[in-house]
Amino acid sequence: MVEIREVKTKKERKQFVEFPLNLYKGNEYFVPPLYGDEMKIFSPNYVYYEQAEAVYFNAYRDGVIVGRISGILQHAANKKWKQKQVRFTRFDAIDDQEVADALLGAVEAWAIDKGMEEVVGPLGFSDLEREGLLIEGFDQMNTFEEQYNYPYYQRLIENCGYGKDVDWVEHQLRAPKEGFNPKYRRIGEMMLKKYNLHFGHARNTRRFIDKYANDMFNIWDETYEKIYGTVPFTDKLKKSMISQFKLIINRKFLRVLFDENGKVVAFGVAFPSISDAVRPSGGRLTLPCIVRILKAVRHPKVVDLAVIGVTDEYKNKGLPASMLAELGDVLVNDVEHAETNLNLEHNIPIQNAWKYFDAVQNKRRRCFLKRL
Secondary structure, three states: OOEEEEOOOHHHHHHHHHHHHHHOOOOOOOOOOOHHHHHHHHOOOOHHHHOEEEEEEEEEEOOEEEEEEEEEEEHHHHHHHOOOEEEEEEEEEOOOHHHHHHHHHHHHHHHHHOOOOEEEEOOOOOOOOOOOEEEEOOOOOOOOOOOOOOOHHHHHHHOOOOEEEEEEEEEEEEOOOOOOOHHHHHHHHHHHHHOOOEEEOOOOHHHHHHHHHHHHHHHHHHHOOOOOOOOOOOHHHHHHHHHHHHHHOOHHHEEEEEOOOOOEEEEEEEEEOOHHHHOOOOOOOOHHHHHHHHHHHHOOOEEEEEEEEEOHHHOOOOHHHHHHHHHHHHHHHOOOEEEOOOEEOOOHHHHHHHHHOEEEEEEEEEEEEEEO
């Protein structure tokens, strides 16, 4: 028999956070989130609780934890998308249908109690959190930004009555063997000249971020306003992200475009991969882990693509070509390859952009939906 308990005590919180660390112990593809960041979700001052509420459940059999899940009522998302949804996230379980039924059933009951009509997931508080269930690419190292899961998760979720809502695909990018297409670079240079734009360079990365971060967040909101699952940034969330960015930003992989008046009109960010750095400590920021992170940030072999943002004014004027030409330089000169992270499968423009690289689709993720 499976017992579901809402997470309340310090012990239960620790079990919730550590369950996947034990479930995936020894798995060479699993990359944990930062342990301290996960514990923050239980704080009443957690950054997302301005716009959402959440519940956390552990599943036990004979007193031993066998699964976990969280339900999120994201008020800002429901208002934006005119939906009545609860999101499920942080779903992890042993390969046992009874456990999955109990965990998802607990979230569904919570959703009904809140007057909601659908449960969707895996989705976090926003698209900045780990989202989507891995359904292809189980033999690939996970990026730090996304979650690994065993293949049986899909069966467990579908057997609970969930169907596909949307898929994302991920690619691994390398510099083309024949060299980066000079035609694409010329297009980018022409657009810069035509609109009198120029790249800004960060001599002091932290000051640069402090000065321009707010502009970049505004562009980010504007660019991704209609993208699945997104919610507007709050001031508190911006400050939290800036603090996190400063730890892993390398100015080589930060690109910002300015107009003739010094206004930010586009930006691109890639993060040095810290996947290998955080795995040995289970995401705990021990001194050796911090040393590994600093080394990875300074001398990365892999970069994880984060975001390209362009103001509406310049959206259809070829600026992504300029940004991708810069990415080509990074791949040629600085790293072995790049990981794209999540791209919606129907986002044809971004899929087409990868054809200028030696690109291989290496993962697919899915968000599931169930009407209550």
